Amino acid sequence: MASYKKSLGRPRANDLKKPTEQTILEAATSLFLNQGYQEVSIDEVASKAHVTKATVYYYYASKADLFTESMVQMMYRIQKQIDTVLNRDEPLQVRLKEITKAHLQATVHIDMNGFMRETRSALTKEQIQSIQQAEENMYSSIEIAIQNAIQKNEIPHHIHPKFVAHTYIALLQVGNYRNANNEPIFSSVDKMVDQILQFFWNGLDHK
Amino acid sequence: MASYKKSLGRPRANDLKKPTEQTILEAATSLFLNQGYQEVSIDEVASKAHVTKATVYYYYASKADLFTESMVQMMYRIQKQIDTVLNRDEPLQVRLKEITKAHLQATVHIDMNGFMRETRSALTKEQIQSIQQAEENMYSSIEIAIQNAIQKNEIPHHIHPKFVAHTYIALLQVGNYRNANNEPIFSSVDKMVDQILQFFWNGLDHK
Amino acid sequence: MASYKKSLGRPRANDLKKPTEQTILEAATSLFLNQGYQEVSIDEVASKAHVTKATVYYYYASKADLFTESMVQMMYRIQKQIDTVLNRDEPLQVRLKEITKAHLQATVHIDMNGFMRETRSALTKEQIQSIQQAEENMYSSIEIAIQNAIQKNEIPHHIHPKFVAHTYIALLQVGNYRNANNEPIFSSVDKMVDQILQFFWNGLDHK
Amino acid sequence: MASYKKSLGRPRANDLKKPTEQTILEAATSLFLNQGYQEVSIDEVASKAHVTKATVYYYYASKADLFTESMVQMMYRIQKQIDTVLNRDEPLQVRLKEITKAHLQATVHIDMNGFMRETRSALTKEQIQSIQQAEENMYSSIEIAIQNAIQKNEIPHHIHPKFVAHTYIALLQVGNYRNANNEPIFSSVDKMVDQILQFFWNGLDHK
DNA sequence: TATGAATGAGACTTCATTCAT
DNA sequence: CATGAATGAAGTCTCATTCAT
Incomplete structure (x- = not known):
């Protein structure tokens, strides 16, 4: 062939x-x-x-194997990239801005939720767990950054790091939305990045 | 079978x-x-x-047809339910709380993004458009409620209704997340609802 | 539907x-x-x-039935048409010319041989026989005309009427041939008719 | 199965x-x-x-493909066989006799006309053309033999080679006819061959 | 290391036929 | 007389997987 x-x-x-x-x-x-x-x-x-x-x-050994290794490796790579940025000695806001922008410019978007629905029945429990573990590692990276920011008083003490980490990733998805005519919500990526981060930052700040 | x-x-x-x-x-x-x-x-x-x-x-006539009609009808039904609540004469915050809770308790979660990736190549252009149209109608309902709330001064004037509508739906997804052990972020639905809405409401309020 | x-x-x-x-x-x-x-x-x-x-x-009662009745009725109709012409009081050559021309102008061509191969296994023995009977009746009409022509000394005595009847029908098929570009052998129907009949008439005349 | x-x-x-x-x-x-x-x-x-x-x-790749290749290869084989005989240095009458006999004894009879009606809608244009091309090649072989015979004065100058080639193949079909009781027109193949060839030869000879 | 050849299971789809109304 | 609703059987095709080389 x-x-x-x-x-x-x-x-x-x-x-x-x-x-x-x-x-x-x-x-x-x-x-x-x-x-x-x-x-x-x-x-x-x-x-x-x-x-x-x-x-x-x-x-x-099998298609399911190939899929599992693909996903795990990919998420591992993304996590490394995120980590690299997050470990810099800059305000969280600055670091998140860079990550956000990079994510919105990438052509490939991760949306494991939707992915797994379709795939679940084809994978073994172990394979599913591998993938979910890799996914959680990604979230953990962000979670840790949040925790550090709390300690540095960059963001309020009373927030829930894990919840906020997920919130952040969820907001990224908004940036990838395209309507029936394939148009995004804002015409420029920069505008989108600003709006997302402003919303996120406001969201954190609940006195 | x-x-x-x-x-x-x-x-x-x-x-x-x-x-x-x-x-x-x-x-x-x-x-x-x-x-x-x-x-x-x-x-x-x-x-x-x-x-x-x-x-x-x-x-x-075909599996693709069946799928298209399923999705369109389903989203239409959800839209009607959302509309029913949104049209009540109560503060937006109260109405959104009800919708949020209902969504998090439902077993079925919509995540068209992920869905369409898998499905796109099996559907005709017309079928894809039908589905996307139904999806946009759902977002529009929320968008309109936002616009009305702006006029009633319930939320600030300077926000972008479409962006906020998508933001809201994205936050709902957070409530459906389960980790590798199938545990949600918060143990109770009510807690989750509160956190999501508080974050959302804060997010809007960027002075 | x-x-x-x-x-x-x-x-x-x-x-x-x-x-x-x-x-x-x-x-x-x-x-x-x-x-x-x-x-x-x-x-x-x-x-x-x-x-x-x-x-x-x-x-x-069934598709096979419908097919059988269709074919029998159609061949019966063709036979009647052929008979009408053949029973006229004119030289055989003239009568055949008319039949030939009519056949070549019709859009529908009978070619039971090819038909039956495809159909045989779907029909009962009785149905196949019905159709073949109708087909033979068609040939018989021509055969009888040949026999009459022999008695009137229009064509030689020693020829075999059934063979000649089949020969005649076979030659008609030549007139329906189209090549890969859908072109017939001769550009005009009249030319084709003349050539077929001349060949047929010559063929009979084996001294 | x-x-x-x-x-x-x-x-x-x-x-x-x-x-x-x-x-x-x-x-x-x-x-x-x-x-x-x-x-x-x-x-x-x-x-x-x-x-x-x-x-x-x-x-x-598909049933249509398999069919196309089957038919093309088969016609190619027949053409080669015919060519082998036709290229011998003997009178045309002798060579045709051999081909005729071989054809009437073979169990497989070609009748592309009838075939294509049934098949046309299942094949692509290209596939139909392939088959028709192979068919025309078969006819061409005979046509060329006719032309050579004309040059050698074996048959009259004024005949139309392509028409005659088709005529010959059409007459072969007569030899394959079986009535409702599966009986051929003549009881022996040799008799049939003689009759067909005599008719054909006479047919050519129109002074 | 890499692959050509083959298969089993299952998917979508079509269609002749049946039956209560 | 005519039909809408439903089915069983079969057919084409796809694809993950296996195995000898």
Whole structure:
């Protein structure tokens, strides 16, 4: 099915070819994020990674496995990126602004809630837990930043960090909304970022 | 798959029975909401509605059709319920509290964003538009309530009604979050409702 | 499924409505001839006859029945037409010319051979025989005309009437051939008719 | 439906075996010729080729594809056979006799006209053209032989080669006719061959 | 390491037919 | 006379998975 051809013999080392395993995972991640679990076929993944279906199975025992590893790796990467920003020595407001902007500019949006509904019945309990763990780690990063900000009196003491972390992520989704004509709520990303953060910051401040 | 048996031909009249068409639609709605488009098979819908696959096709030309009509009808129903509450002569805060509580207690949560990713490629343009239209109508209801509240000076003049409407719905999603152990953020629904509304109300109030 | 509406009540007698049964048969004949047995669905027949599927079944016990009656009636009609011409008091050559021309101008061509291959397994033995009988009657008409022509010394004595009758029908098929671009062998029907008859007449004349 | 069992995965190599692809094509050809397009199910083809339905789809993307390739390959084979005989250095009459006899003895008869009516709506334009092209190639072979015979003065100059080629094939069909009792027109094949050729030869000779 | 060949299970869909009204 | 509602059986096609090479 795949018509892609490789030249014969062992590939030269300086081809700086990514290991096949990683190539496959990246192809899978992108497809799963854009189309959802069921819509993506192993053939599609294989074709996008320029290998054959059997090769995908050589590295990943099942589609559910491939999905799980894709999601976990992706969330891990996002978490690292968030962490990098959050660990800077700047006011929380500044750091969140950067994260918010980055998220709204990315083409790929995470919305695990919707994802899992479709996927749940195809995964084992362990696989579901792996993914949810990775998701919670993402939330935890933000939660910790909130807690630190509380200690630095950047935000009120009485707020609930976990709730606020989720609130923040939920507000990000608003920035990704498009109506039937594919138009966002505000025409510029910057406007959107400002509105979201202002709303979020106000929301925290309940005297 | 269907174990329920009926004999061939037109069934004897029975006034107590809901029309088959509606029975099927309800079965479909519930399944689609819980499992997503791809995970639900027509056989499952049929079996849940106590009819055969062929009967489903007698009323709905395709799975995509059935899905579209399910979603549109469902969102229409939700919109009506929201409208009923919103049209009461009470402070907005009181009315939103009721809606929030109702939503968090319902077992079914709408999250069209995630839904459509999975489904997009299976639907025609017209079908997608139908669904998105119904979704926008839901948001509009809230938007209008916001606008009315602005005129009554219940909330500040400078806020953006559409943005706020989306914000509100996004916050509702937080109330539906469950972690890997299926635990919500707060143990009681009432607590959750209060927190969401307080955050929302604060968020509006940016002096 | 059929959206066609009739006005209420018993139709007026002077509507000169063809009896429903015949309307259905005509719709069926035309569809079967153009698309073959399997390609035509009862729904299509019903829709073309402006009745519902159930009405078709009210008059014809099965699709195979409907097909059989369609074919038999059609061949009977063709036979009558051929007979009318053949019974005239003119040279055989003149009479055949008329039949040939009529056949080549008709949009519908009979080719029972091909038809029956597709249909055989769907019909009962009796139904197949009915159709083949009707077909043979058609051939017989021509055969008899040949025999009469022999007695009138219009054509040689030693020829085999049945063989010649089949030969004649086979040559008619040549006139219906269209190549990949839908072009016939000769550009005008008259040219085709002349060539076929000249070939046929020569063919008979084996001294 | 298929009762023949094989285990999953790639089968052990076995040089004696015809390639699966060809086995399937042959099974398909025979079934299509005898029963027509619609009557043949992929399951039947698979079962006749001792593979599963999925294997058929591994090699042929759709039923229409399988049909197209079957017909094209079959006509190509017939054309080659005809060519082999036609290219011999013998009088045309002798060569046609051999072809005629071979055709009447074969169990499989080509009658594309009837075939295509039933099939047209299931094939793409390209597929129909492929088949018609293969058919025309068959006719061309004969046409060319006719033209050569004209140059060698074996048959009159004034005849129209394409028309005559079609005439010849049409006459072959007469030899395949069977009445309601499955009896041919003449009891022996040799008699039939003689009659057809005599008629054909006479037909050509119109002074 | 990588893959071509094959399969089993299941999905969507169509359609002839039946039956109470 | 005519039909709306329902079904059973079958058909095409997809896809995750397996296995010998």
